[in-house]
Amino acid sequence: MTENTITRRDFLRSSVLAASGICLGGRVLSVMADESGSRGPNIVVIVSDDQGYADSSCYDHPKEVSTPAIDRLAAEGVRFTNGYASGYVCAPTRAGLLTGRYQQRFGFYTAGDSRTGMPTSEVTVADVLKEKGYATAIIGKWHVGLEPEYRPLRRGFDEFYGFLGHGAHDYFKLEITSEHNSIYRNDKPINDNGYLTNNLAREAVSFIERHQKRPFFLYLPFNAVHWPLQALQKHIDRFNTGDRNRDIYLAMLISMDEAIGRVLGALKRIGADGNTLIIFFSDNGGAKKNFANNGALRDYKQTVYEGGIRVPFIVRWPDRLPKEVVCDEPVISVDVMPTVCAAAGARLPNDRVYDGRNMLPILRGETKEPLHKALFWYDGTDQWAVRVGKWKLLSFKGSLELYDLHADITEKNNLKEQNPEIVRRLRQTFEDWKDQLAPQIGKAGKDRQSPETAGSKKRERRKR
Structure with a gap:
């Protein structure tokens, strides 16, 4: 802050x-809201x-x-x-x-x-x-x-x-x-x-x-x-x-x-x-x-x-x-x-x-703990990003890029080669989150199952 x-x-x-x-x-x-009903x-x-x-x-x-x-x-x-x-x-x-x-x-x-x-x-x-x-x-x-x-x-x-x-x-x-x-x-x-x-x-x-x-x-x-x-x-x-x-x-x-x-x-x-x-x-x-x-x-x-x-x-x-x-x-x-x-x-x-x-x-300043451990973006293709603290890993048109947003808000200095362990960790964080997602509704059509069930079935298939 x-x-x-x-x-x-x-x-x-x-x-x-x-x-x-x-x-x-x-x-x-x-x-x-006041529980007394106000x-x-x-x-x-x-x-x-x-x-x-x-x-x-x-x-x-x-x-x-x-x-x-x-x-x-x-x-x-x-x-x-x-x-x-x-x-x-x-x-x-x-x-x-x-x-x-x-x-x-x-x-x-x-x-x-x-x-x-x-x-x-x-x-x-x-x-x-x-x-x-x-x-x-x-x-x-x-x-x-x-x-x-x-x-x-x-x-x-x-x-x-x-x-x-x-x-x-x-x-x-x-x-x-x-x-x-x-x-x-x-x-x-x-x-x-x-x-x-x-x-x-x-x-x-x-x-x-x-x-x-x-x-x-x-x-x-x-x-x-x-x-x-x-x-x-x-x-x-x-x-x-x-x-x-x-x-x-x-x-x-x-x-x-x-x-x-x-x-x-x-x-x-x-x-x-x-x-x-x-x-x-x-x-x-x-x-x-x-x-x-x-x-x-x-x-x-x-x-x-x-x-x-x-x-x-x-x-x-x-x-x-x-x-x-x-x-x-x-x-x-x-x-x-x-x-x-x-x-x-x-x-x-x-x-x-x-x-x-x-x-x-x-x-209200009642906590100093981070609100999120990670933030995610994904369009269903190879374009995605994950932010953890100051680090942001993204994939754009086949390019994997890592940025320190505290030092480089302009995203000019790709630090992927210097930080392989951070890249590995953030990529795993993204993949773990991605495993929870449902198939795209626009491709699935009108006959839709519960998204949570769909995600469960997808994870089952991955385990086989």
């Missing part, structure tokens, strides 16, 4: 490898799309970047310097976020798996919070299932405004087009107008204002700043970087930041600001296609280099967490579900492995 750091139910799997650094469900992780905190999870690591002005950033609302989250909360998405593209990260589990455990490896749909055997954070009495809504990009059984209202959400997938959506053309590409309100496509980022803010504010008398969970996954590059002209006119595409991207970023500001304003208006836990991060590293800036990090979205997976990551809860803290502890998007459930005093199902960890003890 640095600077002010204060850092569907019951069956336990006991055969989990310690090397994977996971925790098991089946317990209240840290009951923050109201638990509101929860808002905000996800940006393809945002560059250097495209928030509370992180190291180029001079043209200004994000006052995101900066306010950091000033009034905890900003992580080692925050990660669990996937290097959109959909897998979203599946992991919603379940608190590495998405590969249930066969969700690629963006294309969103067309098949996140298995209905998976329990979402919305399922758990709804059972706890929360009003639940998703406002924005779904991207984990197209067909009716995989849509938000079947996955624990009371309300939905946004689009189902696949990855991109036009920001201005919001009329009904096709079943899978239209804007939806709940379970019906609608005709709308305006600018989509602004509409998401409108709907988020409406949800907050309509649920003042009960705790709510708002999942706000923007499609900004994902391609296509489309922005309001008044915002484009504010920039002259010499690159028209970069100017449009920055204008899109302004609209998203303003939308976050509107959410913060609504929380303050209804008197809920202090008792609302907000988690903000990007779904993957900045994309080259949309002219994002990842600063010192190597490469972009669609790779397991830091530029593909390390993201802006901020947690704010004024009544419970310190302010203006910068935390170096590695965290990952699968930590969101255990953290918000702990804050709400909600019990996680204990019939499955949970990879995510409750971040609250780290956020």
